[in-house]
Amino acid sequence: MRFKPSDFRTLAPILAALLWHPSPVHSAKLFVGTTVGVIVSIDFNDSYVNQIADDFNAAPLPTWQTITRSSLLISTNEGPQGGRGSVVSYRITSNGPLTWISKQDALPGAIHAAVSPNGRFVAAASYYSNGVNIYPLSGAGVLGPASQNLTYTLPTPGIVAARQETTHPHQIVFDPSDRFMLVNDLGADLIRIYTVQSSEAGVIPAAEVAVPAGFGPRHGKFLRMDNGGIFYYLVGELANAIATFAVSYTADGNRMNLTLTKRVSTYGPLTPPARNPRVAASGIEISPDKKFLYVSNRGDSSFPGRGGSTPSDSISAWGINPDGSLRFLRLLPAGGSTPRHFSLDQTGQYAAVALQDSNLVAFFQRDVGTGLWPDKPLVAWNSPPGPACVTWL
Numbered sequence: 001m002r003f004k005p006s007d008f009r010t011l012a013p014i015l016a017a018l019l020w021h022p023s024p025v026h027s028a029k030l031f032v033g034t035t036v037g038v039i040v041s042i043d044f045n046d047s048y049v050n051q052i053a054d055d056f057n058a059a060p061l062p063t064w065q066t067i068t069r070s071s072l073l074i075s076t077n078e079g080p081q082g083g084r085g086s087v088v089s090y091r092i093t094s095n096g097p098l099t100w101i102s103k104q105d106a107l108p109g110a111i112h113a114a115v116s117p118n119g120r121f122v123a124a125a126s127y128y129s130n131g132v133n134i135y136p137l138s139g140a141g142v143l144g145p146a147s148q149n150l151t152y153t154l155p156t157p158g159i160v161a162a163r164q165e166t167t168h169p170h171q172i173v174f175d176p177s178d179r180f181m182l183v184n185d186l187g188a189d190l191i192r193i194y195t196v197q198s199s200e201a202g203v204i205p206a207a208e209v210a211v212p213a214g215f216g217p218r219h220g221k222f223l224r225m226d227n228g229g230i231f232y233y234l235v236g237e238l239a240n241a242i243a244t245f246a247v248s249y250t251a252d253g254n255r256m257n258l259t260l261t262k263r264v265s266t267y268g269p270l271t272p273p274a275r276n277p278r279v280a281a282s283g284i285e286i287s288p289d290k291k292f293l294y295v296s297n298r299g300d301s302s303f304p305g306r307g308g309s310t311p312s313d314s315i316s317a318w319g320i321n322p323d324g325s326l327r328f329l330r331l332l333p334a335g336g337s338t339p340r341h342f343s344l345d346q347t348g349q350y351a352a353v354a355l356q357d358s359n360l361v362a363f364f365q366r367d368v369g370t371g372l373w374p375d376k377p378l379v380a381w382n383s384p385p386g387p388a389c390v391t392w393l
Contacts, residue, residue: 055097105146270331296313334362
């Protein structure tokens with residue numbers, strides 16, 4: 001059988017349709033903690049967000065969530081004004097909703113929690129109570145009563161009087177060696193270092209590292225470079241700055257040293273906007289390929305609203321050099337007001353931004369080559385009021 005040229009023209013669209021395969025739709029589940037008492041389970045798939053379920057067991061202020069063991073979620077609850085907070089554990093079901101496991105009282109203002117690398121305990125930092133609680137964690141995800149209560153005092157207030165009148169533990173971080181726990185103390189301008197006990201659910205004080213006065217340590221991230229170098233990047237909420245520390249260990253591994261190598265503005269060479277109230281740096285993320293770092297800026301309105309839309313705060317994008325130093329790329333839009341927290345998915349292709357004062361979670365498609373994303377989000381999901389934390393499953 002012979003085909004004429006006209007036959008190929010007729011068959012071409014059919015053959016193309018048979019050979020073409022559409023790109024798979026990205027689908028992922030996330031959890032959004034809010035300031036109105038609810039943790040929302042959502043499904044994101046490139047073009048829309050579907051709300052799966054909500055949970056109020058960590059009410060009234062479940063403003064931080066972290067996932068461990070792939071299906072265990074730990075949430076803090078700041079508690080009512082002046083009242084006790086709590087730490088809650090959940091099992092993540094296969095289709096996304098949360099199943100409550102256990103709950104323990106915490107100090108007022110429980111604002112952040114992290115699970116120890118050995119999985120034996122959860123450490124929770126309480127911003128308003130000058131301390132950290134340690135909770136044993138069972139293999140089934142059950143939290144035990146606090147086994148350690150670490151409390152701090154500040155003999156002399158810091159130079160930012162309104163925010164450094166006392167100690168304010170803001171975040172718990174574990175180092176890449178899994179042997180040390182860090183507490184970023186915004187009020188005391190300190191990084192408090194503890195040794196993680198290998199046989200018990202607890203820690204031992206090891207050292208304190210002072211940061212520049214008025215820096216206000218908030219959140220930090222460790223990065224182990226492919227060339228062997230280890231760095232700790234720390235956000236200064238009060239100074240709107242990023243501090244880079246070189247990390248080293250003694251030969252026996254029993255002591256960790258942090259050496260400040262560089263401090264830069266979260267705006268790079270740009271002038272931080274003059275605002276009242278002042279702008280305040282917040283979250284930090286590092287891309288999965290270790291090439292880019294991001295820090296969110298709250299209250300700067302760096303991107304003016306267009307066509308009736310409201311202004312957007314910014315997220316500063318940085319390239320990470322082989323020696324650990326940072327090079328400023330540009331400011332990226334956050335998608336709205338007050339990006340208290342943001343996170344990247346495991347592929348690094350998507351960023352989700354919790355916009356506390358816009359009541360939105362904005363999803364951006366990220367260029368993994370340049371590290372940047374466009375001005376307009378793929379989706380801006382209308383969240384329950386006060387989204388404060390957004391965590392990818």
